Amino acid sequence: MLIVENVVKAFGSLVVLDGVSLTVKPGEVVTILGSSGSGKSTLIRCINGIEKLDAGRITVDDFDVTKPRELAEARKRSGTVFQLFNLYPHMTALSNITLAPIEVLKRPRAEAEAEARALLASVGLEDKVDVYPAQLSGGQRQRVGICRALAMKPRYLLLDEVTSALDPEMTSEVLDILAKLARDGTTMVFVTHEIEFARRISDRIVFLEKGKLITNLPTAEFFSAAGGLALPRVAQFLSKMQKA
Amino acid sequence: MRYTDFTPYDLVLLAQGLGVTLWVFLVTTAIGVTIGLVWGIVRFYRVPVLTPVISFVSEFLKNSPVLVQLFLVFFGVPGLLHVDMSPILAATITLSANTAAFIYVIVVSAIESVGRDQIEAARAFGLTRWQVLRHIIAPQAVAFSAGPLTALLVNQLQVTSLISVIGVMDLAKIGANLNLRTLKPFLVWTAVGALYYVSAKLIALIGARIEARLRAYAAFRGL
Ligand SMILES: Nc1ncnc2c1ncn2[C@@H]1O[C@H](COP(=O)(O)OP(=O)(O)OP(=O)(O)O)[C@@H](O)[C@H]1O
Ligand SMILES: [Mg+2]
Numbered sequence: 001m002l003i004v005e006n007v008v009k010a011f012g013s014l015v016v017l018d019g020v021s022l023t024v025k026p027g028e029v030v031t032i033l034g035s036s037g038s039g040k041s042t043l044i045r046c047i048n049g050i051e052k053l054d055a056g057r058i059t060v061d062d063f064d065v066t067k068p069r070e071l072a073e074a075r076k077r078s079g080t081v082f083q084l085f086n087l088y089p090h091m092t093a094l095s096n097i098t099l100a101p102i103e104v105l106k107r108p109r110a111e112a113e114a115e116a117r118a119l120l121a122s123v124g125l126e127d128k129v130d131v132y133p134a135q136l137s138g139g140q141r142q143r144v145g146i147c148r149a150l151a152m153k154p155r156y157l158l159l160d161e162v163t164s165a166l167d168p169e170m171t172s173e174v175l176d177i178l179a180k181l182a183r184d185g186t187t188m189v190f191v192t193h194e195i196e197f198a199r200r201i202s203d204r205i206v207f208l209e210k211g212k213l214i215t216n217l218p219t220a221e222f223f224s225a226a227g228g229l230a231l232p233r234v235a236q237f238l239s240k241m242q243k244a
Numbered sequence: 245m246r247y248t249d250f251t252p253y254d255l256v257l258l259a260q261g262l263g264v265t266l267w268v269f270l271v272t273t274a275i276g277v278t279i280g281l282v283w284g285i286v287r288f289y290r291v292p293v294l295t296p297v298i299s300f301v302s303e304f305l306k307n308s309p310v311l312v313q314l315f316l317v318f319f320g321v322p323g324l325l326h327v328d329m330s331p332i333l334a335a336t337i338t339l340s341a342n343t344a345a346f347i348y349v350i351v352v353s354a355i356e357s358v359g360r361d362q363i364e365a366a367r368a369f370g371l372t373r374w375q376v377l378r379h380i381i382a383p384q385a386v387a388f389s390a391g392p393l394t395a396l397l398v399n400q401l402q403v404t405s406l407i408s409v410i411g412v413m414d415l416a417k418i419g420a421n422l423n424l425r426t427l428k429p430f431l432v433w434t435a436v437g438a439l440y441y442v443s444a445k446l447i448a449l450i451g452a453r454i455e456a457r458l459r460a461y462a463a464f465r466g467l
Contacts, residue, residue, distance in 0.1 A: 048368040075370035086365035090383050100369035152369060244262060 280347025394451025
């Protein structure tokens, strides 16, 4: 289980996460919605240990990210896909994917490479194995980004607006892959502005508003008049997103 | 009675002077690059106490004349610490430290040139700081710093001529002696200058070669 407990995170006097609690069970797809600046990326960055918490606790399968000695184990259990891909520009697609399995999981190179090739093939990039990120389209880069995360066999896949830097065609390339992962039972924490897509694949939807989680509901309930839509802030957000 | 004509042996002396200059240059470059790299790595790890001390020392070395540093080491340190200081030792210490200070600056900016987002990604996947330095930062930083490094070394070669002032028999000192004996400054300094020029060109050429190779490797930048 991925457990976020009363997490507080501030940058100077700006409180970005204000007592956030969230539990993600294995096999679940949990979508985080919220307007720009509400703290979604910060929450993801706290879970993968990039940001230090000011208060509270996050455990990934019982490994506490706030404890330096447990952080490494916690990190092995989550894999992040980033909004701006964050690929290593000096490495080929293949090396981008195999670096962490070889260095962190100490997998033999040949094995790691065989798996990376299989992953690339599964997202239709079998001919881009030896290509550098600069030579790939945005959608292709993000598919490599997804393979890089999957290569770590994470228990929890963290996705932070992974399609918002992509045009509609490339977006659907990537969403198709995520939909397949969801069907296969991959546990996901999914930050997105793709409301319709989130509705299709999520088990639960949480809404972050100014650093507070104001709802945490099963998907159908979130979109029902008596559930999420009963909250003015959520209704307003959804209608604005649907217009856009 | 002075003998003011050039003799074939003057060529031997010039060659020896050039040898001393190049030797001092290579040794102080090796030491300076090593120290500068270590300083850069210390800063990367944000080691407390050490990091600000290094920044201060580097600032001091960059912002005071090498000649003053040389006098401080050659004349000042022996009196203070009651140690013997040969000209060549003083020259080695001073030039190594000075090179280290500038290498440090190059290393720091090369490390900073590597995008934060990739580093965060690698950290999120569980790579240690050392693994990030080795696999993500170093390959890109090396490509970034080849140009500035070459420019620095060409300059540091010229700076070695200062050590002639404390009596090291380098190329400049041999030139000065030759000039005193022959009283033909134009010829002597033209020859000495030409030798420095050729050496500097050689360094620049090697640097450009290496940079070109790194550039080819750095084609990933998609330029
Ligand atoms: N390193 C930082 N230093 C200072 N402030 C920061 C830092 N990182 C984020 N913030 C601030 O924290 C707030 C939340 O940022 P965050 O990136 O988590 O928002 P978000 O919900 O992901 O927004 P978006 O939908 O635009 O990606 C913003 O006001 C942002 O300016
Ligand atoms: Mg964000």
